[in-house]
Structure formats: structure tokens, C-alpha cells
Amino acid sequence: MTRTEIRNFLITIVLFALAALIPLSDSGFWLSMGITIATYMVLSTSWALFSGPTHYISLATGAFYGIGMFTVGVGIELLPYWVLVVVAAVIGAVVAALVGLATLRLSGVYFVIFTLGLAELIRQIVTWVQTTMGSSSGLYVLTNITEPIIFWELLILGIIVYFIGWWINRSRLGFALRIIGNDEVVAVHSGINTAAAKIILFVVSGTVATIVGALLAPRLSYIESSIAFSPMLSFIVVITALLGGAQRLWGPIVGVIPFMLVWDFLTATFPNQTTLMLGICFLLVVYAIPNGFAGLIEKYSHRLRGRT
Amino acid sequence: MEILLGGILLGGTYALIAMGLQLQYGVARIMNLANGEVLVAGSFGALWLFTGAQINPILAIVLLAPAAYILNYFIYLIFLRPLVRRAKSEGQLEVDSILSTFGISFIFIGLLHAIFGGEYFNYEYLEIPFEIFGQAYGVNRIIAFVGAAILAALLYIWLTHTRSGLRLRAVSVTPSSARLVGIDVERTSAMAFALGGAVTAAGGSLISMFDTFDASIGVVFTMKALIIVILGGVKEIRGTIVAAFILGFAETAVATLIDPGLTLAAAFLLFILVLLFRPQGLFGRQSS
Secondary structure, eight states, rough: OOOOHHHHHHHHHHHHHHHHGGSSSOOHEEEEHHOOOOOOHHHHHHHHHHHHOOOOOOOOOHHHHHHHHHHHHHTTTTTTTTHHHHHHHHHHHHHHHHHHHHHHOHHHHHHHHHHHHHHHHHHHHHHHHHHTTTTEEEEOOSEEEEEEHHHHHHHHHHHHHHHHHHHHHHSSHHHHHHHHHOOOOHHHHHHOOHHHHHHHHHHHHHHHHHHHHHHHHHHEEEEEEHHHHHHHHHHHEEEEEHOOOOSSTTHHHHHHHHHHHHHHHHHHGGGEEEEEEEEHHHHHHHTTTTTTHHHHHHHHHHHHHHHH | OOOHHHHHHHHHHHHHHHHHIIIIIIIIOEEEEEEHHHHHHHHHHHHHHHHHHHHOHHHHHHHHHHOOOOOOOEEEEIIIIIHHHOOOHHHHHHHHHHHHHHHHHHHHHHHHHHHHHOOOOOOOOOOOOEEEETTEEEEHEEEEEHHHEEEEEEEEHHHHHHHHHHHHHHHHHHHHHHTTTOOHHHHHHHHHHHHHHHHHHHHHHHHHHHHBBTTTHHHHHHHHHHHHHHOOOOTTTTHHHHHHHHHHHHHHHHHHOOOOOGGHHEEEEEEEEEHHOOOOOOOOOOOO
């Protein structure tokens, strides 16, 4: 490890340790805010692992998240909770691999459209299975897992995601992905198996999203397909990741924290205009800050260093 | 027989809206994910004209299509042309335009929601049953089909038999060479985009005659139009029409034989099959 890497590593540890203290204060608001932020931190960071270098926009986060939740909801009566999290992760990985195999060999548009519909497709199938099986539309997940525990679980998952991201960046795989992102034709000609590289990353990112869904299931305690497979989640993940900057591992977190704080305030003040605001956010990200906060920060820090 | 006729009636309208998207993606090179919202805006426009001024949905197209043309022209000028100019590669344009049109689509939904509210809407227009082969169909469905067929035919003839249509096709094939023969590519692209929007809004007006809709249903139509375009092959107008009928049949078949809730699953199944076995589309040529 280089010196900057050690420095960044220490900073990350300190930040995570500070974050882990949040549940010890007894403010219910900050704990629930913390869980929301931690959820999106993990989701956006894992989204950026795949979409940052490859420029493929995945809208499948909601689908994987829903798969995770539903697996826990269906199996909670039969298996212990921890086994279910693992089962969910495996299902998520398999689905991600299948989707990746079908779409990632082709251009980005096909992938976007496919992932856009994926959550709705799975929701339709789940609803159909439920009505033909004659079971009720909702599932109860009653456990003794409390909110602080969920928060810590998410933080640990976050650390794991950061570690994976750091490791991928250093590995041959990360190098291959950066070449694919810059020019896929060049990548193919230098002998990179582009499809395999993309699929591996997509599976990593999808699996993480599935685990997040599984971890959050006990928080809701009542799961319905329309809540679990919400398309809004996928869009917010895309916005926060791009707002922060998907090119850097630490980018999404810089986007998630301010966005969720502002978003929470806005949705509470104008509950009927959320879609409109989401649209404005999208346009802001595209036109005003195309490289995200991370891009802005790097630009200004370079300028500062240049002067001194 | 029931499935066959139902599929044809549905496929006609699908063909029209997919042609709208085809113009925007094939010529202007904008993957417009706000396409379905323009359609829904057309539906709301027809509803508003019908309930407010007793104008029937067919005549309403005469008003709605030019309005949609102007609106889409400005959308292209304000939001999308800067992206076309800024893009260094086709890939980057793709990503930017997808994000930007997502934003536009959400703004559409938000505005429609604020104006009309979140309920489902429909209105009664010519809901007289009409029997074909012992099976009753609403007259409104048949009129919608005929209307869509006429518009699609006009569009097809215009594209293949006129000079301005030829210009559009030239830009669609290679923008850089089109410039060499004196075609203003930027203006033609803006025109194709606006025309695509007008066609889509006309489709929305037709669909509103027989279908219920709400402010947020647009994405379903966007998906269907995209699937049709990909199924038929990008830049292939004939392929688009054939694919629209295939999707119409598939959906009607699934809805009558299995469950009406699974229509999207049917569309997706088609989509997966195409991606796996013929990614260039049924009529598309193999790219290098």
C-alpha cells in the first residue's frame, strides 16, 4: 500500500467508527435517517462499482432489493433468518448472472430498457403466483432484530463493499473495466473478455443490492410486492451515485448524504411533487454537475494545490 | 380468432407509437424515455378536449399533434441539442440522453399529476359493440385501429416517397454523409424528434378512446414501444410494423389464455428471445 492509500484507509475506518456510534444516541430521527443513508450508501456504491467504469446505467437495483426482501418474507417461517440472507444473496447472484448474460453482450440501451422493466416484471410474476396460489398479497416478517442492529449490519456491508471496490480497482479486472469504459473496441482488440468482465461486476453489484433488501426486511415487518419492488429506489440510487460521482469509489457517499437530507425535507414538505422533483434532480445531474461532487472536489483541490 | 383480431386491433396502435419512437431514435439518435409520457399527455389532451369542448378524439388529433410537435421541438432544442453537441462519442450521447429524458419524463408525470390528479381516467366515446365473427368489439377500438393505420400509412408513404422523407432517411443512415449532400443534419434531427413526438401524441389520443390511463402509466408504453423497435430492428420501419403486430398478438394471447396481469411478462419474453437469438432485430441487418 502507498502512503495515500494508508491515509485513506485510516480515514475510512475513523468515519465508519464514528457512524457506528449513531444508534447510541437515543434520537429516533437520526437513527432512521442513518439507516436510510446507510442503505443508499451501500446501494449507490455497489451500483457505481459496475456502472462507474462501464457507463452502463442499471435500473435493476429495485429488482434485486425486492428479491432480497421477498426471499426473507417467504422463507421466514421455514428457515433461520441468517440462512435466508445467504439464500437471497445466491438467488440475487443467479438472477444478475442471467440478466447479464442476456443483455451485457449488447449495447447499453438494451441493458437500460431491460433493467428498467425487470422490477415490474418480477413484481407481476410474484403477484400472479400469489393470486394463483391463493395466498395473501402481503407477508409478515416478525423478528427480534432492532433498528440499531440493522444499521450496524449495513455499515459492515458498506465496509465490505468498499473493500471489494478497492480490491477490484487494483486488480486486472478493474483495469480491464476501465479500458472497456474508455473504448470497448480497444478492449476487445487487446484480448479482454468484455462480456465476462461486465457480468462479474454486475453480479457483484446485484448481489449486494439483494443482501441490502434482505437486511432491511425485518425493519418493514410487513412486505408487499408494490413496496418491495418500488421503481423509485432504482432511480434514487442512480441519482445519488451520479450526483456524488460514479468514477470514484468514495463518490457516491458524497452524493448520498446531502441528497438524502435534502430529499427527506422536500418529500415531507411537498409530498405530492416527488416525481417532479426527481425529474429536476435528473436534469441537474446531467446539465449542471456532469462529473458529480467528486469531480468538483477534485477540480478545486487541484486548483488549490496548483496555487500553493 | 378472438386472439387474432384482438391482436390486430392492439397491434395497429402499437405500430403508430413505435413509429414515433423509431423517428426519434433512428433519425435523431435520442433514446427518448419520455416517449410514453408524451403519449399520456396526448391521452389527457384528448380527455380534456372531449369532456370540456365535446371535440371527438379523432378531430382532437388535428389540434394535439401540432401542439406536441411544437413542444417536442423545444424539448429537443433546449435539452437535447446541447447534449448532442457536447457528446464526444455515441456512447456518451446515449448515457446522457437516457438520463436527461428520464428527467423530462418525471417532470411530465409530475406536471400531469399536479394538473389532473393521480386517479385513473377514461371517458365513454362510441362504446357500441360491433360484432366480427361472433365476437363483440367496441366501435371505438375499431376506429382507433383505422385511425392508427391511416396515420402509419401516411407516415410510411411520406418517408419513402417524398424528398423531405428521403432527407430523414439519409440522416438516419449516416449523419456525416448526409451533411455532404447539403442536408442540415441538426434541423432534420430536430424535425424528426418533433415529428416523432407528434405521432406519439396522436397515438395517445387514439388509445384514450378505449383504455383507462393515469399520470404515471407512460413508462409502460415507453417499454412496449422500445421492445417493438428493438424487435423489428432499429431504423427499419417495416420491421417496426411487423413487430408491433407480433407484440399485439403475444399480449392478447397471454391476456386471454393465462392472465391479463402478465402482459408485460409476455412482452419481456419476446424481448429476451430477440436479445438472445437475433439482437439486430427481425428485419435489421447484421452490423459489422
